[in-house]
Amino acid sequence: MKNPERDEQLDAKGASRRKFLRTTAAGVGAAAGVPAAAEAFDFETFFQKNFRSMSDEEIDELTDRLARKYEKKYGKPFDVQATGPVDNVVFGYGLDISRCIGCRRCVDACVQENNQSRDPEIQWIRVLEFERERVVRGFELEDGNPYYDHEQAPAEGMVYLPIACQHCEDSPCTNVCPTGATWEEPDGIVVIDYDWCIGCRYCMAACPYGARHFNWAEPNIPADEVNTNIHPLGNRPRGRGVVEKCSFCIQRVRDGRYPACHEACPVGARKFGNLLDPNSEISYLLKNKRTFVLKAELNTRPKFFYFYG
């Protein structure tokens, strides 16, 4: 499946695409291409507390500071809301394996919504392609290919498995973090404090789902594409040297909205809702459908369920 010739073509394609992105980014201005000391040393950010130890006032100061910082960087106003969790809500996600066509619309929507770096490219969702014949024995992730490049999806005889953060109830990544910069919120969302992370990448070694991504270089988002509705624990633009991941679109779901990938899915394969509400879509599918979680044997208890619709 991993064809070296195609790999080369893909690499070349990736390179030219990045070149293009770089040129556009350079036109956008200050945010582009400047690696070192792109942001001046910020005393307040440096001595900022762990988000979990902050008082309400300190969180207000944080949101103000982030709004000022990003407005300066991207030249447009930002709406920063540190919305808290909703009572009696624990989020769960369902994904219909029999529907997914591997079109990567969710990846695209996620990148846009969550201000992922365009160059170097970071994508929180990875869509793996499997040969249907092999999947009858279960998904062996080693057989998956995220680099498929077809004219049309789904390709004949292929099935697709999108993977992002599984928001485990017993999350290995939060256990290993040396600074307590990542934790599970009361509504079940595993979040990262992007000002507190030191970038040791222990969580990346611990995550069984490859959900965590590191900012190897200064991330770049063209100013005209940046999403200005941000949450400090979610889609705020990140800095170099920190780990980032899916937050179930915390900035949307805590206001009752669906995550961006859910909205983008053209086949309705994605389901989202409150696990504690017996009438929610997610509760219905857990009761009535054949579901499975990835790597159940690891006892991470993901809140991301795959099912056959």
Place this chain on the structure above:
Amino acid sequence: MADDDPGEVGDQSQPGGLATWVVLGLAVVLVLGLLSLRCALGPDAARSYPSRTLPPEPLPVLLPPPEMNDEYMPCDDCHEGEPTNPTPRELEDDHEETVLAHGDLWCLRCHDTDQRDNLRLSNGTLVDFEDSWKLCTQCHGQRLEEWKAGVHGKRTGHWWGAKEYWTCVACHDPHSPVFKPIEPKPPPVRPSSITWKPRIEPEETDREEP
């Protein structure tokens, strides 16, 4: 030291003074005590948030089917007043392009014979195109249940709050309901093609420009 007699016994061999042992012992006990205390207290609890609820949900909205267009126009635009031939046959003339691939259904199984701009349920009730889901779900009852529960089909808007339910024809072409493949978005960049060297060049040229 040239002597390599392994049996040599040094004179500093006493196991150490009581005082140092006591101090070290106390230090070890203190450290272990603090550790177990920290373990007993558990990890930092998540931040305590003020209680928060969301407003009650409004009723869901059904997403209307796609607008009529050149491909799908009201039947009566052409067929008004024409006599009806109910026999299934090859589609021809303007319908050559129309793909009918919905089981072995023929037009008039769903479209009303006389009121062509209506659909006809099996009990004879006429429904608008807008309410086509009522017709679809006559056969696809299981899907109706799942659609109502939100497991089949697509919803947009809010998981709690204003919801749009996409109806059958919002996603499926009723004449050929199987999903058509679409062009996928580009594949991710391979980790091996993420480099840092080339990024210096445009930056330097940028600097030279006034």
Place this chain on the structure above:
Amino acid sequence: MKVYLAEFWHFSKESLALVTRGSHGYMAWLALLVMMILGGAWAYSNQLSFGLVTSNMRDPVSWGFYIGNFAFLVGVAAAAVILIIPAYIYNWGPIREVALLGELLAISAIIMCMLFVTIDIGRPEMVWHMMPGVGTPNFPYSLLVWDVFVLSAYFVLNFFVATYLVFMSYTGRKYNPAFIMPIIFLSIPLAISIHTVTAFLFMGLKARPFWNEAILAPRFLASAFCSGPALLVLIFQVLRKVRPIQISDAALRKIGELLAYAMAINLFLLGCEVFKEFYSHSHHIIHAQFQWFSLEGGYGIAGYSLFALTCNVTAFVIFIVPAFRNRIPVLLCGCVLAVAGVYVEKGLGLLLPGLTPDVIGEVYRYTPSLNELMVGAGIWGVGLLSFTFMAKISIAITLGEFGYRRT
């Protein structure tokens, strides 16, 4: 007390003067190390300006050369001190005289460990986030916090013991065994614990089946007891060539014997692991296949793994056969092989199969980038330089060239 302080001040000043003087060979060695350090500093400045993208680590292989060196050096640090057991507990003379050098090696190794961890993190200026008091260390859950704690404790302890011993002999006093012996004894369990905790750091990750095995900690210790003493033998050989200190052949042979046991256990544990992987043939075998056969199509580490295995087996034969072991040149070859073998086996040989293929099956074939190698070389430069300085001072005192005459 005041006398001690004055003397210590004098000691520090004189030591500084001492280490900057020396033969041409010594100066050339220093020049080489300084060049390595400067190269490393330049490479690290690249890393600071551009980020860790200057390394070849990427999301699928998020730890690489740096952490590999860290794992190896923790072993060296732990094992160097293990020589204390025969030296002090069994009062075996020849080794006791060289045990101090073992402590010095341990100190240098820990310095390198700490540097390797520091340069590996994305935002080194934020490390205070894991310090108790000012930060929020995720204790006791994060093994990384444990590791930082035990490494710091181990460093402080060894640094104190070595400074105390050297300073006492500098001032011509006899060290007070009642004071120092308990501390030396305490460093033995700490030596075991730094390496155990480092093994736990990898072992605890259920996402990585290649590491998530109980055998990892014993294997870490066994391989550490190969690499550490072997490195010491090599260092002793160099030192006794360049300085007129007397380190007996008997001491080297004794260490060689110790190495035979350690290597036997190391190879046995490796055999257990290989058997378990290939006989049970679960789908986790893919990591072992990557380790020994590189998987299909492309660069892999099979060559390195086989190289390490060959080195270790040859070294074992040399150590176990008295006729080989007792010939010093052959013993030295064995030590070189053991160090090389363990360096590869425990560095990238441990890291890469654990991370490749990654948790969702992607095979990213990592090799360290030039920049990464230069930073690593710079850190080795710092470690070797600190060891050179400390060894020079302690040897000069032993030889009676350097001392303080109390009036």
